[in-house]
Amino acid sequence: MSVLLAARDLTKSFSARPLFDGLTFDLRAGEKVGLIGPNGAGKSTLLRLLTGREAPDAGTITSRRGVVVGYLAQDDVFPADRSVCEVVVGGLADTGLEEHERDTRAAIALTRVGFDDHDQPASTLSGGWRKRLALARELAREPDVLLLDEPTNHLDLPGVVWLEKLLRSAPFGYLVATHDRAFLRAVADDVMEVSRTYPGGVFRAEGGYDSFADKRDDFLEAQARMREAVANQVRRETDWLGRKESAQRRKSRSRIGEAADRRAELAELDVRTAARGAAGIDFAGTGRQTKKLVTATGVSKSLGGKPLFSGLDVLLAPGTRLGLLGPNGGGKSTLLKVLAGELAPDAGTVVRADGLRAVTFEQGRASLDPTLPLRRALSPNSEMVTFRDRQLHVGGWAKQFLFQAEQLDIEIGALSGGEQARVRIAQLMLKPADVLFLDEPTNDLDIPALEVLEDSLGDFPGAVVLVSHDRDLMDRLCTSVIGLDGRGNAAHYGSVTQWLDAMTREEPAKAKEPAKAAAAPAKKTKKLSYKEQQEWDGMEAAVMVAEEAVAARQAEVEAAGTAGHTVLMAACKRLDDAQAIVEKLYARWQELEARRAGE
Structure with missing residues (x-):
């Protein structure tokens, strides 16, 4: 494979000690590489260096002539008052393409990432859809190599799985910076870590993340x-x-x-x-042995007229590790607040053990005062903190969370997201608890901190309720999960994977619901009628015809790529209709098969 980007002897510093010194590596055509490293190690800086947005202090970056380098930044910034189509077309302004070519590329890219309305104002998008729009802008450029900086930020778990599939099937190579270990396993064939731990500041190994870790x-x-x-x-x-x-x-x-x-x-x-240090995370329990810490019975909640969950039963006992899953806006944080007693349910009851002691990590670390110096955030009233009946100086306490003495007087608002997360965890560790309510505590934490957090939560003697997009943490830690679908339904699942599988089947299931409802009374019959037997006999042929129609519609979509937005959207609609017919046929086939078997 030919070399697309080459970094030679790169040095970059923002203080007396460089982020990396003498860093050398290549990116070749088609390579799919994961980029990891502790907070502040220089991952984002390295990506900006590779794109030319920043210059190295020393060393060179060269690229093959004519190579197109795409860049997906952490923060999604779009021009004001633009539609999603205008945003993508604007990203092609320097390509030399004709207007109709830019319009066609934009339409294809937007359709590819899931946009139906290409005239939707970009300013109205949620965080997850802003990320999809930013990705569409880069896909329209048809990059040879794509550099992605924390691309899973703002995506819910189904969105992350969607991104994994898109990247694995992509014709281009990429270098993706992320702290999500499950995402790394899914998308990276090689892994490279940037850290002062290594000579030259980098360590790279072939194979997936687990092979790299070994x-x-x-x-x-x-x-x-x-x-x-x-x-x-x-x-x-x-x-x-x-x-x-x-x-x-x-x-x-x-x-x-x-x-x-x-x-x-x-x-x-x-x-x-x-x-190579990692934050010393260790939550303190009260040692309480009450079997029922929190009991929720038949709880329901709606916000703004939108049902989030109903008829839900939850029991939190010592050792419970409950994960809450759902799409963005589906009610995970609301359910956590109901269980924590911060919100009252619309129906049902929540009973807490007498004298229950709980601590809450709020999404976005909202309780942190950005104007406070680090010293006062860690120890508000003196220079000492008390942890597990031991007195520690605030400087030593800060060091346990990887802060240096010179940082003690820096305001919280000047710290990075990962550093702020460590501050909030340090505050919570000083409060012995029966239950930990944690809403996205993993956001911005690097992999070493995630691993320590995982171990600490596993050793915590009380109950844990966790909202997180980190599948590795959820899968390893949670004894059970509750999945919400964003439409008011909630159910218990055995694992994150089981819930994701259910979400994947959800759209076809919605299309089947009317047919199932109509057929429900007939399920009492354990034998097919003459007409139903004829239907069953011809079902395989009917499915084959329907699948051929899907293939034809797919060809129409590909052909419509150069025919303009209106034609493309019409072709996509016909493809969706054809796929819906196949799904209904399979549902009906399964129903008839079950009845023939006497189920």
Whole structure:
């Protein structure tokens, strides 16, 4: 595969110590690479360097002649008062394409990411649809390589799965920065980590994320052994040279120089080892043994006339790990607040154990005061904090969450999203609790912090109610999940995967509902009528004809790509209708098959 982008000896600094120094790597045609690293390691900076939006302090970035590089930033910024189509067309302004070519590309890209109304104002979009629009703008450019910076931000879980499928089927290569481990496993064939832990600031390994993690651990273990060996050499040399002046005279100048080089090597290894730290997350429980901490019976809630859930039963006991799943706006945060006692249900009851102690991590960390200095956010009333009956100085407490002494007087609003999340977790850890209500605590946390959070929540003796888009965390931690569909329905599921499968089947199921309702009384009959038997006998042929019609409609959509927006939308509508017919036929076939089997 030919090299599309090449970085050679890149150096970039925003302080005395560089983010990376001597960083070198290639991106080749068709490569699908995941980019990870701790908060502040320089992932976003590296992507901006590769696009030319920032310049390195040293080193070079070269690209193959004519290569098209797409860039999906973390923040989705669009010109004011533009429709979604105008946003995408505007992104093609520097391509040299004719107007009709720009319009066609925009229509195809918007349809591909799920937009039905291409004249919709961009300003009215939710966060998830803004992300889709930003992606459509880049897809319309037909990139050779796409650089994506945290593309799952603002997407709900079905949206993340949709993005995974889109990227895996894409004809272009990409470098995607993310903290989502499940997403990494789905989309990355190679993984590259940017961190001061590594020589040159980067470590790359072939294979998926799990293979990368094994190779990284092997490297770090070897680096630790090297540091120990160098430290032993430095101690021996220091001991010898410090005995008496005659020892220094007997040593050659070159040996003395080598000792100095060893000290410098040890200092560099010490810096790398220190850079691998992770936040010390450890939630304190009260030790309460009450079997029923929170009992919700038949709870229902609507907001703005929209039903979110109804008739829901929930029991929280020590050891319960309950995950709440649903599309954006589907009611996850509302259900969490109902269970926490922050909102009253419209119907049903929520009973909490006497003297229940609960703490809540709010979505967006809304309780943080952006004007407070870090020192006061961590310890409002003194220079000391009390954690598990121990007194700690605020500087030591801050260090446990990877903050440096010089950051103590920085205002909270000046910290990164990941740093703010660590501040809020530090505050909650000082409050022993029976129940933890956590609404998107994983947003902006890097992978080391996520792994520590996962371990801490697993060891917490009380109950946990968790809303998160991190499938790895949910799958590993949750003993049960409640899935909401955004239309007022809620049910218990065994895993995240089971809920996602149900969501995938949801749209076809909606189309089948009228047919099922009409057929319900006939289900008492365990034998097909003559007419139904004829219908069943011809069902396979009918499905084949319907599937051929779908293939024909798909060809029409492809042909309509150059025929303008109106023609394309009409072709897409015909394709949707043809697919709906196939789904109804399969539903009817399954119904007849069940009746023949006497179910």
